[in-house]
Amino acid sequence: MTAYAARRDGYVDLASYAPIGDGRTVALVAHDGAIDWFPLPDLDSPPVFARLLDAEGGGYIELQPVDDFEVERAYIPGTPLLQTTFTTATGAVRVTDSLNVGSTGALPWTELARRIESLDGAVDMHWSVTPGTMLGTASPWVHESPHGPVISVAEYSIGVRSNRAMERRSNGQRRISGRFTARDGSDDVVAVVATWNEPLRMPQVESVRKNLELTREHWRRWSELLQYEGPYRDDVHRSALILKLLEHGPSGSIAAAATTSLPENPEGRKNYDYRFAWLRDASYALTALIWLGEQEDVHAAVSWLLRLTRRQSPKLHVLNRLHGDVPPSAVRTFDVPGWRGIGPVVAGNEASDQLQLGVYRDIFDMVRAYSDSGNIIDAATGRMLADLADTLCDLWRRRDAGMWELPEQRHYTSSKMACWDALDCAVALAESGTIEGNTARWKEERDAIREFIEHECWSSDRQAYTWYAGSDELDTSVVLHAMTGYERGARMSSTLDALRDELGRGPLFYRYSGMEHEESAFVACSFWMVAALASVGRMSEARSLMDEALALSNDVGSLAEMVDPESGAFMGNLPQALSHLALLTAALALVEESDERTP
Template sequence: MHRISIPAPAESPPEGAGFPIQDYAALGDGRSVALIAPDGAVGWWCVPNMDSPPLFDRILDPGEGGYFQIRPEGAFEVERRYRPDSNILETLVTTPDGRVRVTESLNSSLAGRLPWSEFARRIEGLAGTVRFHIQAVFGTRGDTASPWLQPNPNGCVFHVGPLLGMMRCTPNIRILEEQDRSITATVTLSEGERATVALLAAEDEPLGVLPIEEIDARIDTSDEAWRSWAGDLRYDGPHREAVRRSALALKLLLYSPSGAIAAAATAALPERIGGDKNYDYRYAWIRDAAYTVNAFLRIGAMAESKAAFTWLMQRLGEHGPRVLYTLCGDKAPEARVIEALPGYRGSGPVVIGNAAAHQHQHGVYGDIFETAALFVGDGHIIDQRSARVLSGLADECADRWRQKDSGIWELEEPQHYTMSKISAWQALARAVELAEAGHLPSTCVPRWQRERDRIAAWIDTHCWSEKRRAYTFFPGTERLDASLTLAVRFGFDGRERLSSTLDAIRAELGRGALLYRYSGAEREEGAFLACSFWMAEALAMLDRDAEAEAVFTGTLDAVAPGVGIMSEMADPRTGDHLGNTPQGLSHLALIHAACTLRGDRKRPFGRREGAG
């Protein structure tokens, strides 16, 4: 249980606005994700899809943003947790007058997602008598529409642009007021009494009027569906609860209509309070899809790994190796600023869309081929069309590795980034392995082998620093890059050089167990959580097990995620989370590290014996 005290409204900041990012819980239904603050305010919900405009956006606009809140009168204390092996949230609310339990769900069915969005909130009296206030204030969907209400005998109907919705509630909830864009209600509950309120929504389609009893029952149906899915996971190693919670967090980010995984569920949460690195992560990156296939294969989530791999191959066949796509597989929109939104804790600009869609990153080649190798290594089969696509990508990589790119960190200045060259090496190394095993056409294998070896020689010549005893960020610099921890997973080079590189990274970029992404990043952003788990994984693969365990547990202790949800970054001084949340890469890295700590160390070392 995660316990937080909430002051009375007159003493509070605007609902949902003042809480650290790690205090938000996340709900999902296979299409959308909602964030709920400890005071019961839903501060972020994009409907019907994760990359739709937000219906509730108060986390970015505490003054005028939309939200959906249930809270008791006066001051109160909350203890929050997810139900075991589930993404159903339970909150124990204690006031001077009594106790209640709030159970919340973005509902689904045992068969999967519903055709509409259904946000259900059940309130149960446990002791004493508690009066609750309920308020829904509808947002402008990113300053694109003006909300309005429509009278209806079956419930409060709302319109926001193409979005049609309805509030449904049990008869003991009394509607007090319906204004332009808001609905206010109240309910008083004593021990043994319960009430349910729900929001239903659909875009550009009719919306059925559903009995509130049916909606309430689907909370438990949804819980059963989550537990059924989690029950099939295979992981019994160290940090079992953290791994299972990370798997459930990743499941929230999976867009079930296509099999894509969103990098995160939010947009524009800052990488530093007051900074301007406020990006939109509600899209599907090739990198994240690749790491998802790998992670889910390692913990037995076969359907999701197959769906992610199929999505990946379909996108490559249709569009080639773009950095990212929409969740439906289309080109991501141009980045633009929403001037009307001030941003989380005043951190603007609020950016929608992502400029990285126009970049080239050699890393996508390595991610694609590593994923294909893991997929067939687990006993699955690559179809002929996908094999031809992969063969063409290997040829493309053999040409393009000589060029500069934007690197794994999507930097504006193209450069010969060391990690990008290692990723190109990785791609051709795996392409050769796949072809020699009969999974790819073998005509070009001699060329792939030659270019693979040329890349390795180029890295040796240009990217190793005797002064630092480390691989550097790019040639001609002594700066370091924490993503080079991934070179250990990929099997590049020998143990001595890689181990020395890890030591240099920890010494310069480390703050306790946390790591900044690269030299100089501490002036612009927080520590990148995935880097810490990559470091733990790399140390374990180098048989530095005690250090690996210390980094893993130290990271969890440093960031202390409230209900188990991690964002992109954290401030090493305070432990407060930064950046978008839930962040898929953070949870993926945790799973990879835990599996490696368990002893799952499949990737052999050495592009040559005695390297280093």
């Protein structure tokens, strides 16, 4: 049994949450059986259930024993279906949580299935569906329909199906709830179905059961496509599944995280909305999925990303809405307290209009990986890539906001390294016949970038590549370019030592100099360091750090954005795509730099 902290003022520790999803949205299930975060119908929709950010008015879906209980939980292997076993003094039950798909794929409505199986003795169970105020913007109510009670919240209609009686509607007619006893091998279902601005589908309980089984098989078939039998197999497969949960099926985009406004700092201030598609994350995810042998999602996501790039070229936006629209740079603030009262709670992200030179590298790196795996780049995309390379030949000399989306425009080292890699990829694509362009100019500018980095971004005193030109401070994102191949020799190796000395805290790392005073450690940096150590040939250190870094996940293998080095507590939005992508990158590097190669 895993020990979990009890709710405090309505909130649980962030490590308590396990994600489930259906290809459009993600629900977060706490250890006590409560779903405290559940946007409908898409991940970036206003959250009808948001106790995660508002204990009093946020809303939740509850299912747990009436009496005190202990908890053990795990995903069904090869799936994101969560099984939670509750053990009380009188017996035990197993709850399986699933966001269902149907016989032909995604359902045209949202369907949450909660199956309750009696394992031993008799356990009194309580459940409730209590919608919230959508971050203080709507007022839910329950009304009668010819087919049972229905919850209405703004344009949403929510129904409940169960083979057990719905005993009461309380809390000012704002909740549907019930109680029953699981005993003698009983097998019960409580299902929540929802639609937006359309008729409400109310499936029969047996239809929900059937969809749950279809969902399990759907995910198992997908997992069987992953071609990886190397070290850390379970962790690799679980991270791939979590990335799949963050994919927005209708468009092919990938969200950076499932949540908004979870604090990076216990004092607040650094709260951001991550329910957008970053070009960087999409590129990293596609490279990882190509490596794992996935095909359908890779093609859909590559096509989405290239369509988006053609539409925006040559000025690429750092992030986009999941459907592909450019989000407004204005951030909206909601009058709710935030997780454990640490606000603000926001929607939107100011980084959408920033210049980040790294996004050009992301596009070229993804296209190169897609082409190298045996696919054809169409002529229109080829012309667009040549234009981007020409644009970058001028653009690299500008200051930018860097990978960390900072307000200070500087000549960030990792941005310049990304420009070098982008032009290096462009040259390789041209030499392979994939695209046509002015390779002589691309090579000359690529070499000029390297000369700038080696003279302006290297500190002889620190024996390290620095955060930005003319600085002696450090930035962990530089280690990404051991993997790109910019530098795998003595200079990168000594940079890793400097970073571990200044920014390392055990297996954890702060993003850049001074961040220990502003935020928690950034989980992705730990796995990037693993990959970088492997890339420079320090395999024993890489494996040791990998083992330590894997312990940063919670009991079901989910990773947050940040971890407090002192307490080990999760901080920031979750599950975080970049953390899981970095884990896959580390595993890939360990395989590539050893004899343990995957087929």
